[in-house]
Amino acid sequence: MPDPSDYLLRVTAGPSYDPATHVPVPVNSPSTIPIAHPEMAIDLAVRIQNYRGLPPSAPATSPYFDAEPHKSNGDLYSIAFRFTPKPPAGAQGGAGEGISGDDLQFGNDFDQPIRAHLPPGFNTALNIVRWWIDPGLDGDAYADKPYLYGPALSSFNAVRAGEGEVDAEKGGLYGAPEGGRERMRWALKEGSKRGWVWEYGRGYGVDFYNPYVDFDKFALRLPGFGLGILRYWDGQGLRYVLRNKSTGTVYLVVLFTLYRKEDVNEDGSLKPGAVQASGSESKSERSGSHDDEHEHFDEEKAIEEAKRKLSTVDVTEGGVETNADDVD
Template identity: 45%
Template sequence: MVDHNKFILRVTAGSSYDVSTHQEVKVNTSDAVNISSDDIDATIRVRVKNYRGLPKDSPSDAEYFSHPSHTRDLYSIDFSFKPKQTWSGDEIVFGNDFDHPIRDRLPPGFGYALKLVKWMIDPGLDGDPYADIPWLYGPLLSSVNILRIGDKDAPANDEEKIVEEGAEGEGEEIRQDKSIPENPSARMKHFLTESNRTDFEFEAGREYKCDFFNPYLDFNEFALKLPGFTLSIISSWDGQPLRYVLKRRYKDKDIKDSTLLFVVCFTLLPVDQ
């Protein structure tokens, strides 16, 4: 069995799949990666509990994990974004994809683990991990643990804060008008219904804050730890990074024709590299 202690993690983010164009994420710090493209302005922070990785001076933990809401969580992808055009709520997806097939590398028990993930974490998750270009995406509105709707054309605020479900300014009216539940779990369930997603708009110039986290993916041991079931990631690793992507999909086109908005890459590197 592969020893996870022989590897460290590097986290990068950018608006392209080309990692050479990415910025390195300073994990567990207040420093954010800022991304600006023709489609979006975004700010990204990543937190990993018991972090072992680059940059070498990265803190092993963040105050985030001491917050009462996050004492069990193992990582967080915290991001905010402002679209530069208005999109339907059903168009924006969040999830994972890969450049090359992984079907021959999937460990025993993967199918069962995926069913557990859909049941416990994200019922809206869809995709094809057995495809030549594997993907697993869920609607952003039902996938992120926390969603906060901000004001339109408000000045960007890069200050690090733990994002809480809710709204600011005009965003409160939007949540009320669209009957969006105040509770995060209820909001996620609300947006599992397609008509509720198509009735929502990500407006150009309005800020949306999100936090995606869970207590199941252990980046220290590179394993998925579900209740009563642990799936080693590193034992089946083929060298590809684990990518989290925000994308715009098109209703009448193949998912491969979707537009990448940003990507966060978790890349394993040998300790002695």
């Protein structure tokens, strides 16, 4: 079984899928980095608890995780940014015009199929996410190009009109306005999404965070469901995407990529062929036996455990207060 300590994480971001357009993200820095896009100005910050990765000088944590609600939530990472939509080329961009709340999406996608690598219990884990954490999530993990997107309006834990607060003592870009859970519940309604407009020329601050992805151990930790992902990893990076559903325009891509320590120079630069070696080595290690507790996955037990844990935790700070009966 692959050992998480043999790997380093690298985070890059850019205005497209093309890695050539990406820049390294200084994880846990109190400063933001600009991402230039013709239709959106973005300033990005990424925080990861217990960070082991590149650049080597990156702090292992951020004051962000000691501030509320993150300390109580046990949040493990954050993708936060300020953005200002711009009219597409040739558009006038009059008052009140912008991107529909039904169109602006945030989520994950992949270039290659992952269906052959999905672990036992994946569908149950996805149902747990949809039922109790992000009911707005939709997609197809079994497609040739898998995707899971949700409306940005309900997917982000914090949304505020305005550029957001920057406080170095709280880890940099910060903002958790009151009423976040009510806004997320309200935003799940079709009429709410269609009536909302992310206006051209207006600034917004958003933050996406949760305690469910452990980048230190490279594990998924949902209530009632835990999984080490390395043995199922096919070499693709984990990609978070901000996009327009109607036009297909991609505004922001944040890419989390794993590299073997032996493929990284002491200064943090990648050795030639590091990307290819990192994927192929993982596949070789993964080809052995998968005989562990996840091969004997008990779906009913996992769901009951998730219900028990979430019934005693205010999940509305990390998602939407809901349950399976609230979702069609």
